[in-house]
């Protein structure tokens with residue numbers, strides 16, 4: 001009977017599910033309009049059966065050329081990537097792709113609010129890391145240094161995202177403090 | 181030998197291809213960061229063959245819940261839909277879905293720049309129509325009136341988009357005049 005004792009627990013929900021439900025809440029409460037972009041798929045073959053919907057019968061996952069989420073909040077353009085790791089001590093930068101970093105740099109240069117959300121599933125802790133700080137870690141990697149962000153350094157460089165009942169990953173609470 | 185005489189001709193390019201190439205040019209010239217969202221697909225079955233990429237073997241097209249394009253320009257959030265019609269005299273509003281209108285209204289309310297690009301292929305003419313004006317036509321339809329936007333009224337209510345060599349659908353030229 002221990003199940004569901006704590007309704008605020010993340011148990012069983014992926015970071016993506018939590019962010020999607022948070023964004024639905026943000027939209028329904030008229031706070032922000034932020035969506036997950038559809039998974040990019042290379043469609044190769046489509047069947048058109050009579051009297052029923054077209055069926056894609058061959059397709060492949062494509063690497064995303066941008067980030068997972070974007071939208072508008074308080075009149076500003078918002079853009080972010082979300083990553084979950086099972087690793088207990090570090091977040092491997094190999095989880096982020098070059099073109100995602102290029103995209104985030106372009107957004108940053110154009111005045112958008114850009115960041116990454118990183119969840120350590122084993123610790124049930126989720127952090128927001130502003131893009132500029134991600135770029136610093138990335139540069140260290142490019143220069144032959146560490147290829148990861150340690151859980152410990154995220155405690156100081158990142159911002160723990162509060163877990164709310166309806167806004168399960170309430171990242172806009174951090175954005176309010178950092179950018180407005 | 182008449183082929184390709186006019187390099188500025190749209191012949192053979194769809195509106196989507198033209199906008200994608202325009203956005204690539206905008207990004208490469210550091211003018212704006214605007215992307216087409218991937219086609220939303222409901223993935224049902226995936227095969228994972230040994231030693232090769234995962235293959236999606238059953239999937240269906242989903243109706244888009246938002247618009248085709250979004251991004252950032254001059255620090256502002258930009259969001260738009262693009263539609264092409266072969267009809268010579270009118271653009272049927274049935275080409276736009278309720279939830280797209282709802283999305284555009286939300287973007288508008290949050291201070292984003294929102295519009296629709298409509299191409300009449302038969303006339304090789306492409307117009308930008310600000311979201312507010314689209315909402316007026318939509319309301320007429322909801323109230324039992326006309327279910328379309330005539331080519332003629334787009335000549336006065338819309339803004340013809342200039343065709344440039346590198347920016348094949350140079351919609352930001354109109355955005356500069358309307359919103360800045």
Ligand SMILES: [Mg+2]
Nearest residue numbers: 068081082083
């Ligand atoms: Mg992700």
Ligand SMILES: [Mg+2]
Nearest residue numbers: 248261262263
């Ligand atoms: Mg479209």
